[in-house]
Amino acid sequence: MAEIEKLLEGYKVFYEKNFVLNDGDAFKDIQTSQSPKTLIIACCDSRVDPVILTNAKIGDIFVIRNIANLVPPYQPMWDSNHGTSAAIEFAVNHLKVKHIVVMGHSNCGGIKALVDDDIDINKEFSFITDWIRIAKKIKEDIPKDLTNEEKYIFCEQAGIKVSLKNLMTFPFVKEKTQNKTLKLHGWYFSLKDGSLSTLNKEADKFEKTDISL
Numbered sequence: 001m002a003e004i005e006k007l008l009e010g011y012k013v014f015y016e017k018n019f020v021l022n023d024g025d026a027f028k029d030i031q032t033s034q035s036p037k038t039l040i041i042a043c044c045d046s047r048v049d050p051v052i053l054t055n056a057k058i059g060d061i062f063v064i065r066n067i068a069n070l071v072p073p074y075q076p077m078w079d080s081n082h083g084t085s086a087a088i089e090f091a092v093n094h095l096k097v098k099h100i101v102v103m104g105h106s107n108c109g110g111i112k113a114l115v116d117d118d119i120d121i122n123k124e125f126s127f128i129t130d131w132i133r134i135a136k137k138i139k140e141d142i143p144k145d146l147t148n149e150e151k152y153i154f155c156e157q158a159g160i161k162v163s164l165k166n167l168m169t170f171p172f173v174k175e176k177t178q179n180k181t182l183k184l185h186g187w188y189f190s191l192k193d194g195s196l197s198t199l200n201k202e203a204d205k206f207e208k209t210d211i212s213l
């Protein structure tokens with residue numbers, strides 16, 4: 001129970017900071033509705049929380065997290081549940097976010113499983129196996145001369161591009177990007193050096209953001 005008690009203690013700190021010391025000021029504007037301008041689609045990985053990594057405040061970001069930050073293609077009649085697609089629909093059509101960021105990361109277990117084929121569909125990972133197949137094409141494009149570490153980075157970044165491409169299969173995303181009311185971004189966070197790289201779409205490569213303050 002120590003783990004849960006630690007979290008509940010953390011909640012008390014949060015409550016004291018936001019509701020006792022500031023008299024709930026942080027929530028005054030967002031008590032009845034939210035109006036985030038950005039949707040971030042990130043991995044479930046405990047080390048890459050987009051709210052923490054962007055120093056965002058409550059209400060700033062609408063967040064979707066799933067295994068390997070993947071976006072499935074638009075499949076309205078697909079006979080399965082669509083958690084990610086439903087959240088994209090809500091963010092774009094209801095909240096009218098102006099930006100969608102797909103944020104991948106280094107040392108991603110989901111991408112590694114896809115690259116290494118080390119998930120046994122007959123055992124306990126049948127959901128993951130199906131899910132990560134969304135990005136299976138990236139394996140065909142892996143350059144031959146990469147080291148193991150470079151191979152995973154290549155695939156993690158290629159997975160971000162797959163998600164960005166699949167986002168464009170959603171008619172409402174395509175329409176809003178074409179009329180420039182919505183912009184798509186690819187970000188890559190490295191746990192190795194803490195760097196954040198952004199996708200330069202014209203050059204088709206990720207470039208480290210300037211961290212000089």
Ligand SMILES: [Zn+2]
Binds near residue numbers: 067105
């Ligand atoms: Zn991951």
